[in-house]
Amino acid sequence: MTVRRLDRAGGDPLWKQLQEDLVRRLRSGEFDDAFPGELALVEEYAVSRHTVRQALGQLRTDGLIVAERGRQPRVATAPEIRQPMGALYSLFSSVEESGLPQHSVVRALDLRADGVVAARLDLEGSIPLLYLERLRYAGDEPLALDRVWLPAALAEPLLNADFTHTSLYNELAERTGINLDHGREDIRAMNPSPAERALLHCPDDAAVFSIIRQGTAQNRPVEWRHTIVRGDRFALSAEFSAHTGYRLTSSPNTTALTKAW
Amino acid sequence: MTVRRLDRAGGDPLWKQLQEDLVRRLRSGEFDDAFPGELALVEEYAVSRHTVRQALGQLRTDGLIVAERGRQPRVATAPEIRQPMGALYSLFSSVEESGLPQHSVVRALDLRADGVVAARLDLEGSIPLLYLERLRYAGDEPLALDRVWLPAALAEPLLNADFTHTSLYNELAERTGINLDHGREDIRAMNPSPAERALLHCPDDAAVFSIIRQGTAQNRPVEWRHTIVRGDRFALSAEFSAHTGYRLTSSPNTTALTKAW
DNA sequence: CTACCGTGAATGTACGTACATTTCTCGCAG
DNA sequence: CTGCGAGAAATGTACGTACATTCACGGTAG
Numbered sequence: 001m002t003v004r005r006l007d008r009a010g011g012d013p014l015w016k017q018l019q020e021d022l023v024r025r026l027r028s029g030e031f032d033d034a035f036p037g038e039l040a041l042v043e044e045y046a047v048s049r050h051t052v053r054q055a056l057g058q059l060r061t062d063g064l065i066v067a068e069r070g071r072q073p074r075v076a077t078a079p080e081i082r083q084p085m086g087a088l089y090s091l092f093s094s095v096e097e098s099g100l101p102q103h104s105v106v107r108a109l110d111l112r113a114d115g116v117v118a119a120r121l122d123l124e125g126s127i128p129l130l131y132l133e134r135l136r137y138a139g140d141e142p143l144a145l146d147r148v149w150l151p152a153a154l155a156e157p158l159l160n161a162d163f164t165h166t167s168l169y170n171e172l173a174e175r176t177g178i179n180l181d182h183g184r185e186d187i188r189a190m191n192p193s194p195a196e197r198a199l200l201h202c203p204d205d206a207a208v209f210s211i212i213r214q215g216t217a218q219n220r221p222v223e224w225r226h227t228i229v230r231g232d233r234f235a236l237s238a239e240f241s242a243h244t245g246y247r248l249t250s251s252p253n254t255t256a257l258t259k260a261w
Numbered sequence: 262m263t264v265r266r267l268d269r270a271g272g273d274p275l276w277k278q279l280q281e282d283l284v285r286r287l288r289s290g291e292f293d294d295a296f297p298g299e300l301a302l303v304e305e306y307a308v309s310r311h312t313v314r315q316a317l318g319q320l321r322t323d324g325l326i327v328a329e330r331g332r333q334p335r336v337a338t339a340p341e342i343r344q345p346m347g348a349l350y351s352l353f354s355s356v357e358e359s360g361l362p363q364h365s366v367v368r369a370l371d372l373r374a375d376g377v378v379a380a381r382l383d384l385e386g387s388i389p390l391l392y393l394e395r396l397r398y399a400g401d402e403p404l405a406l407d408r409v410w411l412p413a414a415l416a417e418p419l420l421n422a423d424f425t426h427t428s429l430y431n432e433l434a435e436r437t438g439i440n441l442d443h444g445r446e447d448i449r450a451m452n453p454s455p456a457e458r459a460l461l462h463c464p465d466d467a468a469v470f471s472i473i474r475q476g477t478a479q480n481r482p483v484e485w486r487h488t489i490v491r492g493d494r495f496a497l498s499a500e501f502s503a504h505t506g507y508r509l510t511s512s513p514n515t516t517a518l519t520k521a522w
Numbered sequence: 523c524t525a526c527c528g529t530g531a532a533t534g535t536a537c538g539t540a541c542a543t544t545t546c547t548c549g550c551a552g
Numbered sequence: 553c554t555g556c557g558a559g560a561a562a563t564g565t566a567c568g569t570a571c572a573t574t575c576a577c578g579g580t581a582g
Contacts, residue, residue: 013535037562048537053563061322069563070545087499184500189450189468189492207450207468207492231450231468238348239445248507274565298532309567314533330533331575 004045014047015054022059026075035065037072087185087211087236087248088227091144092136092167094234100139104146106163108133111156117149120214121221128152134163135199142200144229150222154178168223178222183215189231196228206232265306275308276315283316287325287336296326296334348446348472348497349488352405353397353428355495361400365407367424369394372417378410381475382482389413395424396460403461405490411483415439429484439483444476450492457489467493 006017018041025031036044041052056073059065067073095102109132115125123129129149136144148168150158157175158168172178188210192202202208213225240246267278279302286292297305302313317334320326328334356363370393376386384390390410397405409429411419418436419429433439449471453463463469474486501507 015535039562050538051536054535057318067563068545069543071562073563182501184498187497187499189470189490191452191466191468205452207452209450229450236448237445238448240443246507276565300532311568312566315565328533329575330573332532334533 003043006045006047015051015058018045018047018051019055019058022055023064026064031075035073035075087187087209088213088225089248091229091234094237095138095143098138102136102138102143104134104136104164106132106134109159109163111152111159114149117224120224121149121151123151123221130155130158132158132163132168138233141233142230143233144227145196145199146225146227148223148225150224154220154222172222178217180215180217180222182217182219183213186212187236188212192228200228200230202230203232206230209234209236264304267306267308276312276319279306279308279312280316280319283320284325287320292336296336298333348448348470349474349486352490352495355498356399356404359399363397363399363404365395365397365425367393367395370420370424372413372420375410378485381485382410382412384412384482391416391419393419393424393429399494402494403491404494405488406457406460407486407488409484409486411485415481415483433483439478441476441478441483443478443480444474447473448497449473453489461489461491463491464493467491470495470497 004021006014006021008014022041026035038049038052038056041047041056042049045052056065056067060067060073065073065075092102110130111128112131113126113128114131117129118125118127121129130152132146132148132150134146135142136146150172154176155172158171161171161175163171169180172180189207190210191197192200192208196202196208197204200208208231209227209229211225211227211229213223213227214221215223215225236248238246238248265282267275267282269275283302287296299310299313299317302308302317303310306313317326317328321328321334326334326336353363371391372389373392374387374389375392378390379386379388382390391413393407393409393411395407396403397407411433415437416433419432422432422436424432430441433441450468451471452458453461453469457463457469458465461469469492470488470490472486472488472490474484474488475482476484476486499507
């Protein structure tokens with residue numbers, strides 16, 4: 001074990017140098033197997049445990065590692081779960097909490113090429129995509145029409161999955177090991193096309209949310225998704241505060257799935 | 262100075278008890294003048310400076326206090342600016358970035374009582390409210406219809422403000438010192454009433470966002486707001502990632518203010 | 523009255539020590 | 553082969569010390 005030197009004269013605190021070096025090594029994948037323990041770092045960098053803990057404390061509040069008593073710190077595998085993210089997640093978890101049974105009717109699940117969508121995924125137009133179209137129900141009434149395109153190269157194992165009850169992200173994680181870690185959503189209010197309105201059993205005077213979502217995993221585009229949600233059955237709820245920022249809530253208010261307020 | 266006792270036998274760590282007690286005292290306004298220094302807390306709670314610093318460290322990462330070398334820690338004044346918060350902010354800052362001039366037409370600014378709204382503000386029905394109704398323009402076309410109710414007891418100084426160009430929160434902060442620090446929003450997609458459609462010059466086939474917002478400052482309800490935004494001129498944009506969570510962006514894409522995508 | 527400097531006080535960094543609590547491992551008994 | 557327990561190992565908590573660095577205040581010289 002080589003002893004690593006830190007600059008004790010320069011302006012930067014030791015714990016900061018240590019923290020930055022650990023981040024660097026962590027990102028390089030060096031700690032994928034096991035993260036070194038505190039005492040190991042004490043020896044390796046020749047600093048006190050106090051300093052090591054100060055650096056690790058930063059990494060922990062940044063969510064990069066997790067630590068518990070008695071066991072070695074570990075790299076935060078799947079940095080998610082804490083905020084499974086996004087309006088779409090908010091939608092289905094709020095249905096879950098409402099107690100309404102949800103299921104999907106798969107209208108299409110196949111491979112096809114689509115130049116326009118491929119371009120949005122930063123792919124060549126001729127590249128095959130996996131296309132999944134579902135009508136999602138909450139209770140006996142349709143709630144949303146969901147259309148997803150994924151690169152076939154990544155998502156082909158999903159072709160024989162059953163999507164009537166499981167979520168796309170579950171299947172994606174289980175069958176391919178891919179976890180979305182970044183993305184963007186554009187949410188619009190609009191009126192559905194007559195066909196969509198019929199499909200969704202949408203009242204004549206009701207509008208819909210149109211949610212376009214691009215998801216990436218490790219900087220590679222993974223999904224392009226267009227979901228249409230009945231506006232008379234769903235509301236986006238969010239809380240914000242100076243400290244926590246803006247967070248979508250799972251609509252603890254029951255109004256989200258009713259028509260009135 | 263009374264020595265405060267912490268439970269050294271119970272399960273909770275000393276620093277956690279200390280931190281919670283400090284948060285309690287801070288929220289009660291006890292430290293509005295000056296926050297006690299580390300050594301003062303060491304004496305007051307009879308713990309080591311290490312423990313005090315651990316508690317203060319938490320408060321600092323939570324953004325409740327700020328500290329610098331050589332000077333005493335201070336209560337974080339105006340914890341905001343970093344995330345001025347919410348869909349409504351997102352709306353108007355995206356207009357700003359688009360370069361379109363914005364102005365408002367004040368349709369009402371008066372005191373009135375409204376039992377329903379008062380109840381939502383957790384106030385008695387007969388309590389007078391300040392009511393402000395504006396039609397907001399981006400360029401030459403209306404963008405949103407904005408209705409706000411605030412408790413007159415707090416907001417009365419706003420009665421003779423000019424809201425054609427300045428924002429409500431600016432005026433509120435300048436004239437009363439109140440800064441919103443918490444709130445919630447419910448965002449719906451719907452079709453406007455004929456009157457609203459006419460007012461907004463809203464095309465026949467366009468839907469609108471209906472944004473209900475309750476804002477609080479220091480646990481006191483401050484505003485109840487209902488804003489209707491033309492769906493053909495605005496889209497909510499958000500980015501999310503595992504670390505930063507869900508953040509509304511100021512629609513860097515120009516599509517937000519156009520009809521097409 | 524102003525400008526400068528020195529002193530004191532506060533926080534930041536870094537070291538050390540001790541013990542508590544939890545987890546993991548390994549060996550042994552059944 | 554399985555199950556249990558003892559012990560080792562790791563992190564969490566809490567104490568102490570020392571010095572560096574920065575800020576605030578006050579006194580002094582001009």
